[in-house]
Amino acid sequence: MSATNRKFRVAVAGATGAVGGAMLDVLARRDFPLAELRLLASERSVGKKLKFKGEEIAVQQLTKDAFEGIDIALFSAGGDRSLEFAPAAAAAGAVVIDNSSAFRMDPEIPLVVPEVNPHAIGQYKKRGIIANPNCSTIQMLVALKPIHDKVKIKRIVVSTYQAVSGTGAKAIEELQQQILDYAAGKPLTHKVYPHQIAFNCLPQIDSFLPSGYTKEEMKMVNETRKMFEDDSIGVTATTVRVPVFYGHSESVNIETERKITAAEVKELLATAPGVKLVDEPTLSRYPLATECAGKFETLVGRIREDESIANGINLWVVADNILKGAALNAVQIAEIVGRDYL
Numbered sequence: 001m002s003a004t005n006r007k008f009r010v011a012v013a014g015a016t017g018a019v020g021g022a023m024l025d026v027l028a029r030r031d032f033p034l035a036e037l038r039l040l041a042s043e044r045s046v047g048k049k050l051k052f053k054g055e056e057i058a059v060q061q062l063t064k065d066a067f068e069g070i071d072i073a074l075f076s077a078g079g080d081r082s083l084e085f086a087p088a089a090a091a092a093g094a095v096v097i098d099n100s101s102a103f104r105m106d107p108e109i110p111l112v113v114p115e116v117n118p119h120a121i122g123q124y125k126k127r128g129i130i131a132n133p134n135c136s137t138i139q140m141l142v143a144l145k146p147i148h149d150k151v152k153i154k155r156i157v158v159s160t161y162q163a164v165s166g167t168g169a170k171a172i173e174e175l176q177q178q179i180l181d182y183a184a185g186k187p188l189t190h191k192v193y194p195h196q197i198a199f200n201c202l203p204q205i206d207s208f209l210p211s212g213y214t215k216e217e218m219k220m221v222n223e224t225r226k227m228f229e230d231d232s233i234g235v236t237a238t239t240v241r242v243p244v245f246y247g248h249s250e251s252v253n254i255e256t257e258r259k260i261t262a263a264e265v266k267e268l269l270a271t272a273p274g275v276k277l278v279d280e281p282t283l284s285r286y287p288l289a290t291e292c293a294g295k296f297e298t299l300v301g302r303i304r305e306d307e308s309i310a311n312g313i314n315l316w317v318v319a320d321n322i323l324k325g326a327a328l329n330a331v332q333i334a335e336i337v338g339r340d341y342l
Helices: 018-029 079-091 118-126 135-151 169-183 215-228 262-270 323-340
Strands: 008-013 034-041 049-052 055-058 072-075 095-098 129-131 153-162 234-241 248-256 275-277 298-305 312-319
Touching (some): 008 079, 018 034, 018 049, 018 323, 034 055, 072 323, 118 129, 118 323, 135 215, 135 248, 135 262, 135 323, 153 215, 215 234, 262 275, 312 323
Parallel strands (some): 008 034, 008 072
Antiparallel strands (some): 153 248
16 A cells, blocks of 8 residues: 555544444455554443454453554544544544544544545644545535536535435334334334334434524535535535435536536546446436445436536435445545555
């Protein structure tokens, strides 16, 4: 990975969670050059052993002193723990890559998708922290960046159809139980979501703001502008939770400054980094949540010109929200940090 073939001491904070586990999987699948792998979690998980490349590694307690000697710290322990422990990890000399929303909009902390704005990574030197964007923003911008570079995007209208795994393990269990109860003719109960999620669509992800938008929707707006380094881009989002276990889907409509045809967009995306073009509508081939699980690529299809405006394009974008939406993006950042900055 680096010219010196150096190996790195990496810590994973939140190692026992779904994204933490995915981080371990991605580190293994991409053969990240490790000198040490330190697994950190809350006190109740201390001593638990997790498998990595055939070995068993014991989980240690996440404390402010747990990062001594660490080069790169991957955080997926929630926003509160990131606020508490990430600055300590950075102070100990680690480059922190944080998956929570804690630091995303901090002007001193870079918000990075490697296929979109890798040049921003160097800004980590101010605070020692790099932020991973929201999962739904990541996959959208991986698809849109090549188009933005070519013809400049003026406006984005996005509707998302987000899997329950984005909420966590309890949401997955709730959907499973509701399906079982429905099949058994039992009444359906809910605790994680404000309504039944099985056989339903909930147009609410996170809490509502006074504007009527949700926090999730405004994350997509603000993070897009930050990573594209352009506050003039119009962005409006509607985010919806759907009864799918893994894989976020998005309907994206863009208006560009200059005309680009659907054929030209397909040509651009066919060779774009991190993108897999799946667009054969006559064969009913288009991106599906059931086909994205475990895949590193962002799948893009249903590319067509918007006939209601002069310079409009529609796309359908699907990705594994736990991988590209979190773990993979973080490890890709770590690879660049190790190669170019350490």
